[in-house]
Amino acid sequence: MTLSTGILLTIALAPLAGALLAGLLGRRIGRAGAHTVTIAGVALSCALSFYVLWQLVWGGAPTFNENLYTWFQIGPVNASVGFLVDHLTALMMVVVTFVSLMVHIYTVGYMADDDGYQRFFAYIALFTFSMLMLVMSNNFMQLFFGWEAVGLVSYLLIGFWYKRPTAIYANLKAFLVNRVGDFGFVLGIAAVLYFLGTLDYAQAFAHAPTLIGRGLSVDGHVGSAATVICVLLFIGAMGKSAQVPLHVWLPDSMEGPTPISALIHAATMVTAGIFMVARMSPLFELSSTALSFVLVIGATTALFTGLIGIVQNDIKRVIAYSTLSQLGYMTAALGVSAYSAAIFHLMTHAFFKALLFLGAGSVIMAMHHEQDMRYMGGLRKYMPITYLTMWVGTLALTGMPFFSGFFSKDAIIEAVGESQRWGSGYAYVCVLAGVFVTALYSFRLLYLTFHGKERFVVRAHHGHDAHDDDGHHQSGVLAHPPHESPWVVTLPLVLLAIPSLAIGGLTVGPVLFGDFFKGAIAGGPDSVLTAMAAHYHGALAFALDGFAGAPFWIAFAGFATATYVYLFNPAVADRAARVFAPVHRVLEHKFWIDEVYYAVFARGGLRLGRALWRGGDGTLIDGMAVNGSASLVRRIAGTARALQSGFLYHYAFAMILGLIVLLAGYVLVGHA
DSSP, X not given: OOOOHHHHHHHHHHHHHHHXXXXXXXXXXXXXXXXXHHHHHHHHHHHHHHHXXXXXXXXXXXXXXXXXEEEEEETTEEEEEEEEESXXXXXXXXXXXXXXXXXXXXXXXXXXXXXXXXXXXXXXXXXXXXXXXXXXXXXXXXXXXXXXXXXXXXXXXXTXXXXXXXXXXXXXXXXXXXXXXXXXXXHHHHHHHHHHSOOBHHHHHHHGGGGTTXXXXXXXXXXXXXXXXXXXXXXXXXXXXXXXXXXXHHHHGGGSOHHHHHHHHHTSXXXXXXXXXXXXXXXXXXOHHHHHHHHHHHHXXXXXXXXXXXXXXXXXXXXXXXXXXXXXXXXXXXXXXOHHHHHHHHHHHHHHHXXXXXXXXXXXXXXXXXXXXXXXXXXXXXXXXXXXXXXXXXHHHTTOTTSHHHHHHHHHHHHHHHOOSTTHHHHHHHHXXXXXXXXXXXXXXXXXXXXXXXXXXXXXXXXXXXXXXXXXXXXXXXXXXXXXXXXXXXXXXXXXHHHHHXXXXXXXXXXXXXXXXTTSSOOOTTOHHHHHHHHOOXXXXXXXXXXXSHHHXXXXXXXXXXXXXXXXXXXXXXXXXXXTHXXXXXXXXXXXXXXXXXXXXXXXXXXXXXXIIIIIIIIIIIIIIIHHHHHXXXXXXXXXXXXXXXXXXXXXXHHHHHHHHHHHHHHHHHHO
């Protein structure tokens, strides 16, 4: 049985139809109409995505790779709108649409009182369409369309509350940082076209071996064509998937509403770079240098961004830095050619990270939009469903046994440890240390939020609300006691908790060690995952072996440390901050990367602009070209005007003088 073009078009276009209806007819169809059409569109797309996955995995359907529309053709080069739906694509489609559906349902409760309700639903449905176009594309041009579309919609969503200066700053920051990565990405696509002569995936991958031995000369320096292409493409991934040093936009994206934080961090924008590198694995396998670069960047991101999460007090920012760290793990897996391990962790991470973000949003709702964990505590008795589901998400994130993250993260760590690629030793230390860091900040979040004494005050009974005399929100002061969120918020939490708990164990065998991807991802017979598959016989053996491995005990040490410090002896945290004040200051300032960027690029750009304005525009253009020419004309006109006296004898004298000059010239020239 073959996949139907109509079904694939419906999957891609159903969210777009919902977005257009909610965006263009939002006032006519109202709030209920807006969320109904967008949820229906994404639900239809999700159901059909599961059907496509079923047909590919169990129905024996072959890979679908067809062009549906020719975008343009210039000589032998053409760009088309087409779909490549194989096992990798189908898995991504299911993850994107399922998480997006949960976010859509959740948004009904979270954004219920927001004036931009219809607009928000239009944006998140458009986000889903953009990501589907990205993962379903069969050529580089359509990939770039989806790549830029998710960037555009993320800009709109991060700055959704456009009256907040911090939101406008955050979306501009995201947009500009991603432009840096996208510049490299465009150059990478151009290099593919230059060397391989095509924008089609299948043709490019078929011709990829021709890159071996070919070089690219820049200013006399010759580099491997494959290395140049892969590094440029990965720079694009560094922007989208927020890898060091292009990671600075992602924590600030928390300025957007919580549902979009879940969608960006779990299923759409930040996973685009990981998916792209996995899709381009036939190219990356040609350059060990590029893969080492990917490995070192990923491992650095995994450890150092996680360290920043330890000192964050905003509940959403802790989870945001967790996303950065987990993306680093996925990138490190790509760097050791463990592509299926990276996609496996992408899948499990999507479920438990969406769960954590939406759980944090439920807490924020209960706390009347208070996000500082220092003013929470003791919420477990008020919010039992949110509390239990957040525990599931945390256990999955920290890689505790038999939760989903346990299988996917351990596989990455072992793959990095077994690799002989340059940089793998450094990377192994980073990913191992990151396990302790992840457990420390994750359980810190749980304990500060749900355990301990209540660090907030309810003033409703005293005739006060949670605002001061100027109308500003007062931290830790609530107008009403916290309470559990409505079912439209808690239902997605429960539905996301199920795969966060079970999906890793159910799929580790075929996805990680089996032939699930059927050639969609490159990997040689000597790859680290092949060696691991030969060692383990089934998911249970892999899980049981995990108990004896270093990652489990390191994670347990992080759990024990967080439990002692933040549950039983909170004063230790304050003493540690004082003792390690220099380190704490470095982490609070996020290694001063933002300050450096601001000083060098933001202020430097302003100074350069002012210098060009004053020296170029003011002095050269206005001063010399425009005002200078006008002044010259004015002087000439003034001199000429002075000669026009109006007296006849002045003109007669001038004529006689001119005649004398002409005669003198004639005589002198004649004698010469």
